[in-house]
Amino acid sequence: MMKRALSIGASVIVVAYAAAMFTAARTPTRDIDEWRVRALSTHDRTSMTKLRVASWAGNDAAALALGAVLVGGHDARHVREGIGWLERSADHGDADAQLLLGRVYFEGAAGAPPDYAQSRRWLERAARTLPATPALHDDDDHEGHAPLAGAQAAYWLASIHRNGYGVARDANEGVRWLTLAARHGVPQAQFQLANVYRERGNDAQALSWLERSAHAELPEANLALAIAYRNGEMGLRPDDDRYWNYVKETLHDYKHRVQP
Template sequence: MSARGRAALALLLAALAVGPARADQAADLAQGKVYLRGGADGWPRALALFDGAARQGSSAAAYYLALMHKNGMGTARDSAAAVRYLEAAAAAQLPAAMFVLANMLYGGDGVARDDAAARAWVEKAAALEYPAAALLMAQGLRDGTMGFGRDPERAEQQLRMAAHALRHRPAEP
């Protein structure tokens, strides 16, 4: 079998392994990202694709929907909707969503300010080696903010963890 044939077979087997619904989600997610990056003309189509994939259970699609609602991309700016989508994506263990949610909770953007919840989400994202979360946690530990007590030693440890995580950046959702 040719290399091209093996590649096609691998794609087919992967699609069968995840099932047709998961394959559709992945396709909608990929196409939605293309429309999202294409600028304002593509945003309504990205929004529709992400919405469909999120309704089928895609946490990454929920994350992108959250960003679109948070920033008013293809829809009215709606921080409360952004928080709902972020909560779903964060509950599905998506570190990028945990990080954005922590920032929204800490800033009171779309929800009442909640330092304890912000801290919990940033700790979870940092534990999953999300670099920006590790940096934010280090800052909280250094300054005694976001519900953290001042702890310079632990702050230094988080900075080292962030440096390590930056060398092994996770793929975007």
């Protein structure tokens, strides 16, 4: 009788555990986002526990959120755990996890030196998720739309190749990645690509990319346009009104700084 009762009790525990894991695996994204914010802002232990349970249950969004929180700390053990969760999500095809891993390895974490080979591997995987056709065109409204993770990865790859981080410097390869990032809406890439075209004497292309970047509220781009209108550069006629308009836009943009 006792054995039967123990067997029934064990079965109830197993069923309850399975039900809890089933529920955790299907945790809504809004809950995961809330736990992530709380864990980052207040180091809330309950939110961290919830993220861990959902991650153990196989929820990739929770694994990404948990990994992002852990790699942002200074404890080497937690950083290693965070990288493990990010790699699980990244191996399942999550471009945001791949991008974050690329940045973590590029910058080094918790005292570890940068690993440019690993960084490049993850960034290239993220960049391969980009759609064949860029989502942005000259007349698109950029405001409120963050660039795709793959586009941001391409921007970082441009920096790696242009500056020779773990590879031989290759300006052409750098510009290839920079162009890909710019075409997919990364304001910093658009600004840097404009500078490349200015150095090459192609004012029309330089102005086109500079205007896109300025429209996305990058302060450096609006300041460059202000100076261009003041001095009559890139084929523009000097225009004091437009100069002051772009100066005002620059000041506004610094309050809402765009990050890659």
